[in-house]
Each structure stands twice: as structure tokens, then as C-alpha cells.
Amino acid sequence: xxxxxxxxxxxxxxxxxxxxxxxxxxxxxxxxxxxxxxxxxxxxxxxxxxxxxxxxxxxxxxxxxxxxxxxxxxxxxxxxxxxxxxxxxxxxxxxxxxxxxxxxxxxxxxxxxxxxxxxxxxxxxxxxxxxxxxxxxxxxxxxxxxxxxxxxxxxxxxxxxxxxxxxxxxxxxxxxxxxxxxxxxxxxxxxxxxxxxxxxxxxxxxxxxxxxxxxxxxxxxxxxxxxxxxxxxxxxxxxxxxxxxxxxxxxxxxxxxxxxxxxxxxxxxxxxxxxxxxxxxxxxxxxxxxxxxxxxxxxxxxxxxxxxxxxxxxx
Amino acid sequence: xxxxxxxxxxxxxxxxxxxxxxxxxxxxxxxxxxxxxxxxxxxxxxxxxxxxxxxxxxxxxxxxxxxxxxxxxxxxxxxxxxxxxxxxxxxxxxxxxxxxxxxxxxxxxxxxxxxxxxxxxxxxxxxxxxxxxxxxxxxxxxxxxxxxxxxxxxxxxxxxxxxxxxxxxxxxxxxxxxxxxxxxxxxxxxxxxxxxxxxxxxxxxxxxxxxxxxxxxxxxxxxxxxxxxxxxxxxxxxxxxxxxxxxxxxxxxxxxxxxxxxxxxxxxxxxxxxxxxxxxxxxxxxxxxxxxxxxxxxxx
Numbered sequence: 001x002x003x004x005x006x007x008x009x010x011x012x013x014x015x016x017x018x019x020x021x022x023x024x025x026x027x028x029x030x031x032x033x034x035x036x037x038x039x040x041x042x043x044x045x046x047x048x049x050x051x052x053x054x055x056x057x058x059x060x061x062x063x064x065x066x067x068x069x070x071x072x073x074x075x076x077x078x079x080x081x082x083x084x085x086x087x088x089x090x091x092x093x094x095x096x097x098x099x100x101x102x103x104x105x106x107x108x109x110x111x112x113x114x115x116x117x118x119x120x121x122x123x124x125x126x127x128x129x130x131x132x133x134x135x136x137x138x139x140x141x142x143x144x145x146x147x148x149x150x151x152x153x154x155x156x157x158x159x160x161x162x163x164x165x166x167x168x169x170x171x172x173x174x175x176x177x178x179x180x181x182x183x184x185x186x187x188x189x190x191x192x193x194x195x196x197x198x199x200x201x202x203x204x205x206x207x208x209x210x211x212x213x214x215x216x217x218x219x220x221x222x223x224x225x226x227x228x229x230x231x232x233x234x235x236x237x238x239x240x241x242x243x244x245x246x247x248x249x250x251x252x253x254x255x256x257x258x259x260x261x262x263x264x265x266x267x268x269x270x271x272x273x274x275x276x277x278x279x280x281x282x283x284x285x286x287x288x289x290x291x292x293x294x295x296x297x298x299x300x301x302x303x304x305x306x307x308x309x310x311x312x313x314x315x
Numbered sequence: 316x317x318x319x320x321x322x323x324x325x326x327x328x329x330x331x332x333x334x335x336x337x338x339x340x341x342x343x344x345x346x347x348x349x350x351x352x353x354x355x356x357x358x359x360x361x362x363x364x365x366x367x368x369x370x371x372x373x374x375x376x377x378x379x380x381x382x383x384x385x386x387x388x389x390x391x392x393x394x395x396x397x398x399x400x401x402x403x404x405x406x407x408x409x410x411x412x413x414x415x416x417x418x419x420x421x422x423x424x425x426x427x428x429x430x431x432x433x434x435x436x437x438x439x440x441x442x443x444x445x446x447x448x449x450x451x452x453x454x455x456x457x458x459x460x461x462x463x464x465x466x467x468x469x470x471x472x473x474x475x476x477x478x479x480x481x482x483x484x485x486x487x488x489x490x491x492x493x494x495x496x497x498x499x500x501x502x503x504x505x506x507x508x509x510x511x512x513x514x515x516x517x518x519x520x521x522x523x524x525x526x527x528x529x530x531x532x533x534x535x536x537x538x539x540x541x542x543x544x545x546x547x548x549x550x551x552x553x554x555x556x557x558x559x560x561x562x563x564x565x566x567x568x569x570x571x572x573x574x575x576x577x578x579x580x581x582x583x584x585x586x587x588x589x590x591x592x593x594x595x596x597x598x599x600x601x602x603x604x605x606x607x608x609x610x611x612x613x614x615x
Contacts, residue, residue, distance in 0.1 A: 120414055193451030197512070199412060201464030201519050202441030211463075216454060 056294070060287030071288060081281030086289050089270040092164065092244070093233055093296065096266055099168020100175065100232050105225055107172075108179030112221075115180075116187040117209060129184065136177035143174040144241030152242050162243030164264045170238050175228040182224025186217040219308045226304035230297045236268035244269040267293040357384035360523060360553045361406060366420035368401050370413065374579075375401045378420075379588040381572055383523075388545060388554045390564035390594065393574030394609070398586025399557045400448075402574070403525050405429075406555060407443040408436040425522075441468060444516035448528040450508035452500035452515075457483075457492050460500045460511055464519035478518055486514035487544050506537025513544065517552065524548065526556040530563065542567055561610055564594065571597040573606045 057064070063071050067082070074085025111132075119125035147170025152162055160166075190213050198208040236244075244265045267289060274286035361383035368376040376398035383389045391399040401410065408429060410416040422429045429439060441464075452460050461479040470478060479496070483489040488510040492503070500511055509529055516524055526545070530538040545554060545567055558564050564571050572591040576584050590597060590606045601607045 122414075191451070193447065193449060194453060196409065196412070196445075196447060197451045197453060197515070198463070199409065200407070200440060200445040200447070201467065201515060202437055203463075203467055204437050207467055212453060 053294070056287050056290050058287075060284050060289075060291050062281075063284045063288035064291060071285075072292070081277070081279060081285055084274070084282075084285050086267060086270055086292055088265050089267040089289065090292065090296070092264045092266040093268075093293070095164045095264065096167050096171060096239070097229060097233055097300075099164055100171040101225075101229055103169055103172035104175050104179055104228075108176050108225070109183050109221060111176075111180050112183030112187060113209070113214075116184055117205070117213070132177045132180050136181060140174055140235050141237045141241065143170055144238030146170065146173060147238055147242040162263065166242050167239050167244060167264060167266070170242050171232040171235060174235070174238060175232045178228040178231070179225050182228070183217075183221045186220035186224065187213060189220065190216045215311075218311050222304060222308050222311070226301060230300055233266075233297060233300070234268055234293065236266070236272045239266050239269050240272070267296070357387060359383070360385050360425060361555075362421075362423040362426075364421045364423075366402070366405065366418055366422060368398065368405055368410070368418050369416065370401075371415040373583070374585045376586045377577070381588060381591045383553060383555055384570065385553050386549055386551075387569040388549050388556060388567050389570040389572065390568035391555070391557045391572050391574060392559075392561055392564045392609075393586070393589075394576060395559075396584060396586070397574040397576050399572075399574045400527050401586070403527055403555060403557050406523070406525055407440045407445055408434075409440075409445060411436050441519055442521055443523045443525060444519060444521035446509070446512050446516050446524065446526045446529045449532050450505055450512050452503070452508050452511050455500060456497045457500050457503070457511060458496040461514050461518045464515060468519055479514075482514040482518040483511075485517055485548070486510045487540065488514055504537070506533050506540060509533060509537070509541060510544065513541070513548075517548070521552065523553045523555065526554065528557050528559060531559060538563075561598075565598050568594045570594060573597060573601075573603075573609060575605055575609070 070083075071085050072090070073087050074083060075088050111128075115125050115129055119128075147166060151166040151169045155166075155169075158165070194212050194216065195208060198212045203211075243263075271286050271289045271293070274282050274289060276282075359382045363382070364380050366376065366379045367374060379402060391403060393399050404410045405418055405422060406424075406429070410418070418430060424439070424443070428434070453463060455463075458479055461482050462475050465475060465478050480489060480493075483492060488507060491507060492498075492511075495502075500508065503511060509532075513524075513529075529545075530541050533541065542563060545556065548554060556564075556568065570591065571594040573589045574586050575589045577587050579585055590601060590603045592602070596602075597606060598610055601610065
């Protein structure tokens with residue numbers, strides 16, 4: 001390139017350079033369009049959720065503002081919408097959640113660890129993984145049928161028939177594939193370099209697993225597990241099939257532990273029952289109960305977030 | 316320290332007396348250059364005989380025989396896909412971690428067959444440490460990275476700090492990290508991370524350190540520091556290093572093995588050992604025309 005000699009030449013060169021570097025409005029049209037497409041879809045998703053919450057709160061407002069404490073502490077009442085409450089549903093959902101977690105989390109995580117760390121690459125592991133993935137897509141009502149046949153009837157010696165334990169086992173069977181899959185992905189995401197480094201200084205398989213791989217994967221496993229439990233808490237269909245009470249139930253004098261083997265109900269089942277009844281008042285109850293279940297799920301997710309941040313030390 | 320020296324001396328003397336009796340070693344000695352020190356006077360750490368390595372049905376490495384001597388740097392060079400990394404990972408049974416990987420032939424470590432049924436790969440890896448191509452510190456603090464190995468071998472808590480400091484000093488990292496031992500290892504630069512990995516490897520006081528292209532992810536200055544470090548470490552450890560970089564092999568190593576890729580009758584690619592000799596010989600007067608072509612930059 002010719003060297004600019006005079007100040008005038010230099011000025012012209014500078015002007016040319018400046019112009020060629022200038023931002024053109026049409027330079028990245030596809031990129032800009034794509035960005036706005038993404039923004040609009042995200043907005044749609046948020047708006048959808050927002051409308052759902054607003055409608056729910058609005059419909060249930062008469063209950064939520066008028067008789068919240070009664071609604072939370074009363075039992076189910078067939079007689080009048082004004083007396084109906086969700087206390088038994090809250091207790092039932094919490095119990096079922098505990099039972100589901102107790103059954104599903106250890107089994108699910110153990111299965112995932114076996115598949116990733118011990119049965120690596122073999123046809124058995126591949127076959128199991130494929131089937132587990134398919135199971136995750138099975139409709140919940142099918143798990144309800146399974147629960148009725150296996151947990152309520154065949155295993156009634158253990159579950160005592162239509163109880164919280166039977167319901168918890170049914171939902172555990174439902175979320176098990178999801179827990180297995182998310183845990184498998186979490187374990188596979190731990191870099192191979194970490195495994196090799198640990199083996200390289202003479203760690204045994206157990207030492208590699210317990211001190212390196214599980215700590216690295218635990219927060220992802222926890223997130224997936226909690227999400228699946230939240231999904232289980234929202235299920236009504238399988239619980240109705242395994243015999244969740246749809247009418248008033250009395251806990252009598254039994255304590256919290258004894259109610260695990262008594263008749264039970266759950267929040268989604270109550271919502272289903274409220275919604276079946278004719279009249280505005282019952283719809284308001286259904287909406288208010290939906291808000292309660294939403295808050296319950298939010299609390300669980302919040303707890304998971306808290307524990308995740310405590311477990312996970314960012315490096 | 317004094318004790319080990321005595322041991323080494325007596326071992327070396329023993330070797331000298333047996334040289335004339337050993338046909339393989341004496342034939343090597345006649346092939347080698349007479350003017351320089353005889354490498355076979357050193358103690359043999361690894362004795363590899365007719366080793367084949369497979370991944371499933373794929374034969375990655377065919378018929379390799381060589382010796383690795385005590386307190387020397389042995390370099391493996393050769394083009395990509397020649398099986399040199401596979402070969403290195405046979406020395407501490409790291410290939411056991413790969414599904415379908417197996418070997419035929421023998422690797423003897425101080426006379427014991429590494430692939431004997433009775434051999435525990437965990438014990439092998441405690442004695443034969445490894446540094447990998449990409450720096451791979453644990454997602455933990457600098458201290459915990461180095462302390463991990465010694466803690467596994469049951470070192471007392473009171474001695475841990477001392478061992479960590481010694482290892483970090485030995486890997487020329489101490490001055491840079493002594494004020495932030497509890498900080499994340501991920502905050503270090505690539506070269507520092509690799510020196511941390513070397514510190515982690517030597518913290519368990521291994522007999523041998525295997526290095527798989529330890530400088531390939533580093534800039535020239537970090538590379539120079541690691542090379543300097545390796546040269547220092549060989550007084551205490553036997554080092555086997557895989558490298559892409561021929562100048563590196565020429566600068567640092569005492570023995571060099573050149574691997575190449577051969578096509579077999581079915582057209583599948585298998586790595587083979589072309590030539591193994593003193594580094595000086597390989598780089599100034601190679602026996603095989605393929606070695607010469609590679610080191611002069613005509614192929615590869």
C-alpha cells in the first residue's frame with residue numbers, strides 16, 4: 001500500500017478507514033431476527049405462566065382472602081363449599097412426597113451409578129438405559145394401574161392396601177426413570193480427566209467415586225431429583241387409581257407415623273374433587289388449592305436450591 | 316537417602332556382573348555407540364517384550380520390545396496414531412479403564428509382570444504415576460490437589476502439609492502458590508496447572524512418572540519450565556515421556572523410541588516400534604531410514 005505523505009492524504013485515508021469500519025444496520029440481519037425470535041418465544045412462555053398464576057389467584061381470591069386459615073386447616077367437606085379445606089391434602093401430599101423420595105432417590109441414584117461406573121459400555125447397560133428412557137415416557141395412569149395391581153393388591157402385606165405407602169411406591173415407580181436418567185447424565189458429565197487423575201495417583205474405584213465423581217455430580221443429581229419429585233406431587237391420576245380418598249377422611253387419634261398406613265388423600269386429588277362439584281364456590285376452592293400446591297412446590301424447589309448451594313463449592 | 320544410594324550402588328554392581336551373562340543386554344551393548352557411557356549399565360525398570368495392544372478387535376500397537384532404565388528420561392516420539400500414548404498407558408495399566416482394551420506380550424516392572432492376574436492395578440498406579448496431556452487438576456483447592464494422593468496412601472494429617480510443600484517445591488510451583496494454597500486450582504494458568512499435576516503425581520513418591528505429551532497444551536515459556544523441571548526430576552524418578560515435539564525429545568531424553576504407523580495386509584493401521592536407542596544416536600545416526608525421514612522433517 002502507498003504511504004500517505006501529506007497531512008491531507010492522511011486525513012483522507014483516516015476517513016476511508018473510518019467509513020469502512022462503520023457499523024451497517026443490515027450487517028447481521030439473520031442474527032438479529034433470530035435474537036428477537038428467541039426473545040418473543042421466551043416472552044410467550046413467561047406470559048403463559050403469568051396468565052396461569054393470575055387466573056388461578058383471581059379465581060381462588062374469594063377463598064384465599066376470605067377464609068385462608070379455615071381453608072388450610074379444615075378437612076374435606078362434601079356438604080358445603082364454604083367449609084371445605086385442604087389440610088388432609090397437604091398432610092397427604094407431604095407424606096407421599098416423603099415416601100416417594102425415600103423409595104425413589106436411593107434406588108434411582110444407585111442404578112445410575114451402577115450403569116455409568118460399573119456396567120460401562122456393555123450391552124446390558126445400554127439395554128437398561130434405553131428401556132429406562134422409554135419408561136420415562138409412560139403415562140402416569142399406567143403407573144397407577146401398576147400400583148393398584150402390585151403395591152395395593154400383591155404387596156398388601158407390606159403396604160396395608162390403599163395407604164400412603166402404596167401411593168408413595170406408585171409415584172416412586174413413576175419418577176424412578178427420570179431420576180435414573182438425570183443422574184446418569186450428571187455422572188457422565190464429570191470430565192474423564194478427573195477420573196484418570198484420581199486413578200493415576202492410585203485411588204481405588206470406591207475412592208474415585210466417593211471423593212471425586214459423586215461430589216462433582218451431586219448438585220446436578222439433586223436438581224433433577226427435586227424436579228421429578230415436584231412432578232410427582234402434582235399427580236392425581238395414579239393416586240386415584242391406588243385409592244386416594246375422594247371424600248372426607250378422619251385421622252382419628254392416630255399420630256403422624258400411623259397415618260402412613262391409613263386412608264389418605266393428596267392435594268391434586270382434592271383439586272380434582274373440588275373441580276368436579278357444581279358451582280362457583282367449588283371452582284374457587286379448586287383454584288385456591290392449586291395456589292397452595294404451587295407454593296408447596298416452590299418451597300421444595302427453594303429448599304433444593306439452598307442445599308445445592310451448600311453442597312456445591314464453586315471452583 | 317544414604318540407604319537408597321547404597322542400595323542403588325549394590326544393584327548396579329550386581330547388574331555389571333550379570334551383563335556378560337545376559338544375551339539381550341550384551342547384544343544391545345555391541346549395537347550401541349562405544350564411545351559414550353553404556354546405558355545398559357543402568358538398572359532396568361521396565362522390560363517390555365513383544366507387546367501388542369488392542370482396543371476390541373483393533374490392534375493399536377504391534378510387537379514392541381524395549382527397556383526403560385532407572386533415573387533416565389525415555390522419550391517416545393512418532394506421528395499421530397502410532398500408538399505411543401497407548402503404549403505409555405500400558406505401563407501403569409491406565410488402559411484398563413477403557414472398555415475392551417487389552418494387551419498381549421509382557422511388561423515387566425522390576426522383574427514382575429504388570430499384567431499378571433495377581434497384580435492390583437491400584438498398587439501399580441501408586442508406584443507409577445502419570446501426568447496427562449491436558450492439565451487436569453481436581454475441582455478442589457491447590458493444597459487438596461496435592462494432598463489427595465498422600466491421603467489415600469494413609470499419610471498422617473500432621474505430615475500432610477510438609478509433603479504438600481515438598482512436592483510443590485519440587486515441581487517449582489511453591490513460590491507462586493504458597494500464599495493461596497486454599498484457593499481453587501482452576502485459578503492457576505495452564506502451565507501452573509500442569510506443574511500442579513506434576514506435584515500431585517510426585518506427592519505419592521512414585522518410582523516412575525509417566526508423562527503423556529505434558530507440554531502440548533502449553534505456551535513455549537511454560538513448556539521450557541516443565542522441561543527444566545523434568546530434567547531435574549530424573550535424579551529421583553525414572554521418567555517416560557510421550558512427545559510430539561522432537562526438539563523436546565532431543566533436549567531432555569536419554570533414550571528415544573521412534574514409533575511409526577504400518578499398514579497391515581487388511582489395510583488397517585497399526586503402530587510399531589521402528590527404532591529404540593540412545594537419544595544421541597537416534598538424532599545423529601539413526602539406523603532406520605524411516606527414523607531419519609521423520610527426524611529430518613521429511614515425513615510426519
